[in-house]
Amino acid sequence: MTVVRAGRVEVGIVRWDGDQLYALRNVCPHAGGPVCRGRLGPRIVASAADPLALDVDDACPTVTCAWHGWEFDARDGRAVAPGSRLRVRTYPVRVEEGTVLVDLGRARA
Amino acid sequence: MYSGPIVDCDIHHDWPSQDVLLPYLSAGWREYATRSGGRQPMPVIPSEVHPNPGGVFRDDAWPQEGGPPGSSHALMEEQLLGPYRVERGLLTFGAGTYLAANANPYWAAELARAANDWSIEHWLDGSDARLYGTAILANQLPEEAARELRRIGGHPRVAAGLLATNGIGKPFGHPLFHPIYEAAEELGLPIAIHAAGESFASMRLSPVGSGVPSLYLEHHTLIPQGIMTHLVSMIVHGVFEKFPRLRVLLMEAGVAWIPAVLWRFDMDFRGLRREAPWLKRAPSEYFYEHVRVTTQPLEIAPSRRHMLGLLELIGAEDILCFSSDYPHWDTDDIADIGRNIPEAWHRKVFHDNAMELFGWNGA
């Protein structure tokens, strides 16, 4: 996960599973912390029937915010914790001729 | 004044003397308890760390014929069941509530069995159709406690399993206790958790966090702490994921602590979900779906407006179940509680919520 700046907007670029790219605004919906300066990893999962079998779901890239550790799904920015409706803003991203392009839409650069 | 039907979820019925349990013990345990009729029988309940200097009973609840408060059905009728429309009352034992405080786990299990048989024979024979009972569970040996619940849980007047004393010094969500919840779910019975289960010297536990307090006043003020611990533990350990039909009734811990714990719990879960990834919902959602709370002792706020605001915040209308705690010193009077909660909630809090919890609708 790399953080880049475009004008006043900071964006975290996530690369996952080789060639999957996601872009998230580096502002945490919890308290405004630098969410993309935290950690990127797979989602920890388990079933209550067998807590010993703690596992990871590699299909779910998870960003853990640098401040209070709240988790967000890198693909859509949604909070991972059930019951939370918070969401990190995400942006469309694509690669053109080896360059990663992030569409900030109408965000003021 | 509410004049509708009432379910009282916490009535402490007691034996006139612990000797009445003797016929319910096996020969071996009877000999153990009495030492061949010696003058120093085994106490059923070890001493509390903090005795109430005024005693734990209402002064007017002592039966004339002797025995402790709660042991006379006639007086209970006169003071509680008769004056109000108590249509169903849940009996939660007197001295027996805390029998799992016995350090000897085998003795505790035998006592629980004897106490349950005594309760069924003397209070749940249907001669007072309003009375329902709990199965007291000695949880030092959770597998035994589950067996005991299965033994009598099918009785038509046994309405819940009762956990009070913390027999192994672990919060109640610990997997060691899960066999009890498995049995309860299987039987369709809620588990009632009565506060103050850490109050006995034999438990080697402090009844509150951060050390053993000095006075009963400290202990009693902080009694909700133990219930908070059990609640958080049960949710964190995924008890309600594992046993999705299990319901729990928290008894005698008051209500004002609920928003503080739930809000903090939900917030912390967002940052610490990785520790309990088996939870599929926010902690507070498990609470609202699976847990109900008895009213007593309902906190009295400096102003009624503030009290109402707090009760509204926690959705009290849907989660509170009235309890008197008769015949204890901190009992709540039905009329008084009626004045302290909005009239629009009376029917649910005094009756409907408990009826739903115990599966009594249509029964």
Ligand code: FES
């Ligand atoms: S600011 Fe991101 S978790 Fe609090």
